[in-house]
Amino acid sequence: MSKVIIIGGGAAGMMAGVFAARNHHEVHILEKNEKLGKKVFITGKGRCNVTNACDTEELFPAMMSNPKFLYSSFYSFTPQDVMEFFEKAGVPLKVERGNRVFPQSDHSSDIIRALERELKKAGAKIHLHTAVQEIVKKPVTDSANTLESEATLTESGSGAGKGRKGKKSPDIPQEKITGVILTDGTFMEGDAVIVATGGFSYQSTGSTGDGYRFARELGLKVTDIAPSLVPLKTKEDYVPKLQGLSLKNTGLTIKNGKKVLYEDFGEMMFTHFGVTGPMILSASAHIGAKLAKAPNGELSAYLDLKPALTREQLDARILREFEAGPNKQFKNVIGVLFPSSLTPVMLELGGIPAEKKIHDISREERQHFIDIIKAFPFTITGMGEFKEAIITRGGVSVKEINPGTMESKKISGLYFAGEVLDLDAVTGGYNLQIAWSTAYLAAQAIQ
16 A cells, blocks of 8 residues: 555546545545635536547547557546446436537536545545645665666676666666655655646636646656637637627638638637637647747638538528518628628628618629628637636646656656646547546556
């Protein structure tokens, strides 16, 4: 039995705590907030998109960073395993569009309470209002870590191997964890530490980047971090006029010049500064780095407002409306095609005077108007900030971590799980699956 210290009581920390305690380790979860699961509570708009009910191999295309690293994690604790875990823990689940899994109650608090019950049942100790200042390590003194003895290196006094005396194997950790120092100066001894501090998004929930600092102080590489799954900022002044308008079943295309960078279909919403919604958030994960490198820091985007109709079908639909009121003004006919708040903007962009009589509208004008419907234009100028980000892109480099155990390659007894790692995915329950799977693997690896 080992004494396991888990830093962070979020999704990864709680799940790691359950399985480490079930394995009869002495588990201590250190959470600096007043309660566990603060970020879990707000995920999925408070409903908690627990996982995605896809087959395990379908998880990998949804990963934006280092999918191969997650092979052992995902196959050790699959989406089906996650669903079974929560069902057994007393949380009935349901599967919605896109295989998104939610509690039947639509309350994220049910997920948190289930994890708390399982932690208590397994005997884990929870320390709230407890922040860690430093993770403590010491050199490994075990002579078994010596690559070869001096006697082996010296062959009949020939001097072979000279200068290699006492050299350590780079594949064997040369340091090990001894515990943590709390912010009040208290030293808590431990055989293993799991860092599950989350990323840098939603900082009000406690995700303030502590795990990155711990990793750097211990000599581990941390990649550059950036907000991901964020709203997008736009340039045009007509976008704020559409604030609050939500569109479902909409097509999205994002281009850099003529090159298509991203295409999707789904739901989005206009805001006072740009666009948001599930489809937009997923797009942000794909285009973040490309936007930074784009000319003038801008990308072109287009919405297909009628993706179910071909150009020909849309033209026929518009002609039917025109034929029904040939003497009406243009503005009084097209209202049936769009939500009321969108109609003035379509009149502004469409190139046809609002008062123009239907019978005076040329075929060329009508075709241009169809162009706008099938490719409603806006310009992406920036990404949302960390305070708006659902997750963080970047983190502790996976090159520092054993993918089969989540343990540091350099420091024995040091494990990482969840968003603190350089792992992220699109929306749909995939990011929580990363947390559950990496936490499970770390907990199972501790001896």
